[in-house]
Amino acid sequence: MKLQHSITILFGLVLLINCASQRRPGGGPEDKTPPSIIRITPNPGATNVPTDTKIEILFSERMIKNTVNDAIFISPWPADEIFYKWKGKKLKIEFSDTLKTDRTYVLTIGAKSSDLRNNKMKDSFSLAFSTGNKIDEGHIGGNVYSQTNVEGTLVCAYSLDDNQNPDPSQVLADYYTQSNELGGYNLMYIAPGNYRLFAINDRDQNRKYTRGVDGIGITNFDVLLTAEEKTISKINFQMSIEDTVLLFVKSAYSIDQSKIAVRFSEPVKKFDYKSPQNYFTITQENDSTKSLGILSCYMDSRDPATFFFNTENQQPFAYNFETKDLFDKAGNGLDTNFGSVLFDGSAAPDTVKPVITFKSINDSTRGIKIDSTLQFVFSEPIQQEPFEHNFNFLENDTTSVAGTFSWINPATVKFFPDSSLNYLTDYTIKIPIDSISDIAGNFLDDSLNTIHFRTLSQDTLTAISGKINDQNPDGKGRIFLTAKSPKNSYATSLNKSGDYLFDNIFPGIYTISAFRDADSNSVYSFGKAVPFVAAERFIFYADSIKVRSRWPNEGNDIILE
Structure with missing residues (x-):
C-alpha cells in the first residue's frame, strides 16, 4: 500500500509539472506596438496641485524599469532625491521634499522608454501641472540632425534670466526632453523667458555635457518666449563631437636615404608646406647641433595624418624628428610632451620605381x-x-x-x-x-x-534648380548648397540669396542642404558650448528630390531662417 501510495504521489507530481510547463503555442505576429501611457496623476493640466503630491503612471505594457527611470525628466528639479517605485505596469514617483508653491512642473518621459519586448515609445510624453492657478504655455520645437542615430538625444533648455553663460558640462538644464527616432523634439510648458538650447548625445547618462565623449548640437541664436509669442519652432541642431585631444607625433621611419614618412595622431590643419623649416627640425640623437636638411614636405593624398619629407642624404644614425606650431583640424595645438620622435636613418639609395x-x-x-x-x-x-x-x-x-x-x-x-x-x-x-x-x-x-x-551621352544627365532666400537681412557670408544621393554628391555656392542650379548631374534621389558661411572658412561651423559660439545657420530641404535623365526638377525653393 505504501509503495502504491508513493507511486500515485509521484505520478501526480509529474502531471502537475507537465501542466505547469504548458505555454500558449508560439507563432503569430511579433509584438511591435510601442508602449503608451494609459493613465497618469496628477491629471495633465491640473492646477492647485498639493505640494506633497506623488506622481503615478500606468503604462500599457510592462516596462524595462531602468529605461523609464533614466528617461524621466522633471523641470524644475523638485527635490534632492527622487524615488521610483514599481508595481507591475504602474510607476509611483515620490520626492524627498515638497514641491514649490505657484510653480508649473513639467514631467517628461523620454522616447527611449522601452517595454519588455524592447519596443520604444513613439515619442516623448510631457505632462504639466501647477501648484498655482495657471500652467505655463511656452513651446519650443525642432529637429536634431546627425550622421548617427538621433533617437533619444537630450534637448536641454537653460534659462538665461539668472545665468547669461550656462555651462552644460557643469549645471543641469531647466527643461529637458528627448528626440524621437526621426530627430523631432518638443519642449512643452515652458515659462516665459530667454533660453539657450543644447542637444546632447548623453552617452554617460549624467544629463550633462561631457566634452570629447558626448555629441553636442549648438543653436545659432537664443530663444525668447513671451506672453505674446509662446511658440518657437524650427530650432534645429547639427550634432558633432568636440575634439579636445592635442595633436601629437605617432611615428617616423626612413623610406630610403633621402625620404622619411611621419605619421601624426590625426589630420593636421593646413600650414605652409613650402617652408617646412618653420615647423620641423631633424637632428642627430647624439649630437643635436648636427641637423639634417629638409628639402620639401607634402601630405599623403590618401591619409591626411601622414606626411612625407625629402631630406638631404641621411647617415645610418638615430635621428630626432621634432615639430612645432602645428594644429589639428579643430584648432587644438601640439602636445609638447609628444612633439618629437626618434627614427633610424638609412644609407640605402632610392632604387624603388614609382607607381x-x-x-x-x-x-x-x-x-x-x-x-x-x-x-x-x-x-x-x-x-x-x-x-x-x-x-x-x-x-x-x-x-x-x-x-x-x-x-x-x-x-x-x-x-x-x-x-x-x-x-x-x-x-x-x-x-x-x-x-x-x-x-x-x-x-x-x-x-x-x-x-x-x-x-557619356548628353541624354544621361539632368538638373535640380530653385531659389534660396535668406530671411535674415543681416546675413553674411557665402551660401553653400549640397545635393546628395546615395551615389553622388554635388556642391555649389552663392554670394547672396537667389537662384541656384545643380547642372549636369546624374539621375537619382537627392537631398539638399544649405548653410550660410558666416566665418568665411568654406566649411560648416558647428559652434561651441563654452565659451559660447553660435553655430552657423543651416537648412535641410524637407523633401527628397527625384530627378530623371533629361527631366530637370525645378522650383525647389529653400528658405534659410
Whole structure:
C-alpha cells in the first residue's frame, strides 16, 4: 500500500509539472506596438496641485524599469532625491521634499522608454501641472540632425534670466526632453523667458555635457518666449563631437636615404608646406647641433595624418624628428610632451620605381562626365617637367586635348582640359613609362600606361534648380548648397540669396542642404558650448528630390531662417 501510495504521489507530481510547463503555442505576429501611457496623476493640466503630491503612471505594457527611470525628466528639479517605485505596469514617483508653491512642473518621459519586448515609445510624453492657478504655455520645437542615430538625444533648455553663460558640462538644464527616432523634439510648458538650447548625445547618462565623449548640437541664436509669442519652432541642431585631444607625433621611419614618412595622431590643419623649416627640425640623437636638411614636405593624398619629407642624404644614425606650431583640424595645438620622435636613418639609395597609386579614371571606363578633371597620385615625388612634356591626351586617337597641369603636391597632379570634352566620344591617355621618373631617376613601373575611356551621352544627365532666400537681412557670408544621393554628391555656392542650379548631374534621389558661411572658412561651423559660439545657420530641404535623365526638377525653393 505504501509503495502504491508513493507511486500515485509521484505520478501526480509529474502531471502537475507537465501542466505547469504548458505555454500558449508560439507563432503569430511579433509584438511591435510601442508602449503608451494609459493613465497618469496628477491629471495633465491640473492646477492647485498639493505640494506633497506623488506622481503615478500606468503604462500599457510592462516596462524595462531602468529605461523609464533614466528617461524621466522633471523641470524644475523638485527635490534632492527622487524615488521610483514599481508595481507591475504602474510607476509611483515620490520626492524627498515638497514641491514649490505657484510653480508649473513639467514631467517628461523620454522616447527611449522601452517595454519588455524592447519596443520604444513613439515619442516623448510631457505632462504639466501647477501648484498655482495657471500652467505655463511656452513651446519650443525642432529637429536634431546627425550622421548617427538621433533617437533619444537630450534637448536641454537653460534659462538665461539668472545665468547669461550656462555651462552644460557643469549645471543641469531647466527643461529637458528627448528626440524621437526621426530627430523631432518638443519642449512643452515652458515659462516665459530667454533660453539657450543644447542637444546632447548623453552617452554617460549624467544629463550633462561631457566634452570629447558626448555629441553636442549648438543653436545659432537664443530663444525668447513671451506672453505674446509662446511658440518657437524650427530650432534645429547639427550634432558633432568636440575634439579636445592635442595633436601629437605617432611615428617616423626612413623610406630610403633621402625620404622619411611621419605619421601624426590625426589630420593636421593646413600650414605652409613650402617652408617646412618653420615647423620641423631633424637632428642627430647624439649630437643635436648636427641637423639634417629638409628639402620639401607634402601630405599623403590618401591619409591626411601622414606626411612625407625629402631630406638631404641621411647617415645610418638615430635621428630626432621634432615639430612645432602645428594644429589639428579643430584648432587644438601640439602636445609638447609628444612633439618629437626618434627614427633610424638609412644609407640605402632610392632604387624603388614609382607607381601610380590612384587615377581618377580607370581604363575602359564608360559614362565619364564631360567636365571631368584627371588626377594621378604617385607613390613618391616625380620629375614634373618630363611628365607634363610626355603626357598625351587624345580625342579619337587623333586630336590632342589641350589643358593645364596643377601639382597638388610633388606626388599628385591634376589635368584640367581647357574646354569641356565632347559627349559620347572616345578618349585616350598615354603615359610613356620610359620617360617618367622619380627624383632619383627611377623610371615609372606601371604595366598600364594607356587609359581608354568614353564620355557619356548628353541624354544621361539632368538638373535640380530653385531659389534660396535668406530671411535674415543681416546675413553674411557665402551660401553653400549640397545635393546628395546615395551615389553622388554635388556642391555649389552663392554670394547672396537667389537662384541656384545643380547642372549636369546624374539621375537619382537627392537631398539638399544649405548653410550660410558666416566665418568665411568654406566649411560648416558647428559652434561651441563654452565659451559660447553660435553655430552657423543651416537648412535641410524637407523633401527628397527625384530627378530623371533629361527631366530637370525645378522650383525647389529653400528658405534659410
